[in-house]
């Protein structure tokens with residue numbers, strides 16, 4: 001028993017050092033961005049037109065204290081235009097770079113009903129986002145059991161929508177993959193539908209075996225799984241409903 005007790009005190013200290021070193025577990029971020037990776041989408045609208053939209057992860061840049069993926073998005077409006085975006089990814093969220101203030105929280109993995117807004121200068125400067133469902137989704141790239149549905153709209157005043165608001169648009173975000181679908185009611189030929197077709201180079205397939213304790217699905221039970229468990233140590237979802245680690249099944 002003493003030996004076991006000794007082992008049990010050693011392991012948490014190791015985990016603490018591991019976390020303090022800033023190492024994150026491979027495959028656990030909300031998005032699968034890597035420099036050189038390309039995401040191909042198919043977009044269509046009520047006119048019957050269908051076109052290809054590309055997200056290309058070009059390089060990484062540092063603004064202030066954060067690193068961002070520089071991602072040019074081309075042909076979103078079927079017009080060959082290219083727009084540069086700068087995103088940073090955490091284990092449960094995606095932020096876009098804001099040169100004049102805190103970054104914009106675009107997506108996060110959180111319970112249904114979670115709602116937030118941010119300000120981006122425009123005639124309707126407030127963008128309101130709410131997680132309205134966590135559900136399965138099928139797109140040409142594949143079927144996923146769990147996608148976070150984000151419903152968004154712009155408005156003049158989030159506390160008084162009678163002053164003016166846009167139609168909704170919806171995003172489906174799959175943990176570990178990213179943005180797989182968009183449904184946009186804010187155009188003349190709504191809805192416009194955009195779906196993920198391919199990722200190049202493709203993502204590594206997950207483990208093909210059910211292995212109890214393999215939390216990051218890499219076919220091994222090792223220290224990475226232990227660190228994942230330790231990062232949620234003593235969280236009680238029935239007592240701490242607002243903890244972002246508590247995701248409804």
Ligand SMILES: [Ca+2]
Pocket residue numbers: 213214215216217218219220221222224225
């Ligand atoms: Ca594992």
